Amino acid sequence: MASTLITGANGQLGRSLRDIAEKLPGTLHFTDIGELDICDRSAVNEYVKANDIDLIINCAAYTAVDKAEDEPEVAGRINSGAAAILAEAAKENSALLVHISTDYVFDGNGPRPYRESDSTSPASVYGKTKLAGEKAVEESGCRYIIIRTAWLYSEYGNNFAKTIIRLAQERGMASVVFDQTGTPTYAGDLANAIAEVASHKDDPEFHKNGERRIYHFSNEGVCSWYDFALEIVERAGIKTATIKPVTSDLFPSKASRPAYSVLDKGLIKSTYGMTIPHWKISLKKCIDSLNNNK
Ligand SMILES: NC(=O)c1ccc[n+]([C@@H]2O[C@H](COP(=O)([O-])OP(=O)(O)OC[C@H]3O[C@@H](n4cnc5c(N)ncnc54)[C@H](OP(=O)(O)O)[C@@H]3O)[C@@H](O)[C@H]2O)c1
DSSP states (O other): OOEEEEESTTSHHHHHHHHTGGGSOSEEEEOOTTTOOTTOHHHHHHHHHHTTOOEEEEOOOOOOTTGGGTOHHHHHIIIIIHHHHHHHHHHHTTOEEEEEEEGGGSOSOOSSOBOTTSOOOOOSHHHHHHHHHHHHHHHHTSEEEEEEEOSEEOSSSSOHHHHHHHHHHHHSEEEEESSOEEOOEEHHHHHHHHHHHHTTTTOHHHHHHTSSEEEEOOOBSOEEHHHHHHHHHHHHTOTTOEEEEEOGGGSOOSSOOOSBOOBOOHHHHHHHTOOOOBHHHHHHHHHHHHHHTO
16 A cells, blocks of 8 residues: 655645645655654654655755854754665665755756756755755665755745734835845645655656656745745735835845756756746645635
8 A cells, every 4th residue: 555754744835735635646754853763863754664665855954044053063964864864764675755845956057057967066054964865865875856946935934924914014114135036836736746756756657767867846936035025015006015125134134045946947847847836826726725714
């Protein structure tokens, strides 16, 4: 009986996967650290074996980018060590591991959208530990698909979109950087992309050609955080709010962030025949959903 393990299932992406559970294959096991600590090798091995898991979707991560500068060991244990543990369990059970990574593996000095084959050069502890996680998965010998994503937001948890709405409502203004460029990713769209990828897990064609690869996924389009914030308040109907464009030097942060981190999604689109919505369309969807659940 096919069985899927989703780790970090209380996070943004994990909760978005719960929303589309009917699109995921087999019996579903949604777990977070309370049910399964992915840093615990024997617990992971036992869980995967006992539940006959043949697909692991790893949404668990240490995602506090600035805090990671002060806690490199903790970030490394979750983002890299646990990725190795999951990959080892996947290999032993002939399971497919779908592992999520980040645009922070790049330094952000690129002249064009990043392709999967571009050389990596993370500038932060978070980016370094995520890259080490990718390498651990690649070197494990398991069946894997790594999906790098960027600027993730959703109805859940804390994220940029929800922060801007709160600041606009409470203070009537927010200062937002316009010198960092990328593309937002609605977690609901990433969840659908993962379901699409997972639906091919038993297809021999994809087994041979679509696996053991890195893919890039974000929404379509390009913007600065400032453009993103403007669209958020517009869509949320907060007409009185002022969004002020500022440069990054006004917001000194512990971790260095890529100035340019647009991802080229050509490979995932051509491999899986995917159509990806423009970021503005998905932002509207997310804000409508937030408004409906008020
Ligand atoms: N957020 C972004 O902008 C962004 C951008 C690019 C890529 N990504 C990647 O996308 C993926 C999903 O991100 P997200 O925003 O959904 O993350 P998230 O909201 O921070 O969720 C991660 C979940 O993993 C859990 N977790 C932490 N340590 C664990 C452990 N040892 N065992 C089991 N669960 C554990 C967390 O629990 P606690 O909350 O209790 O720690 C949390 O529920 C991650 O791989 C992330 O690196 C995110």
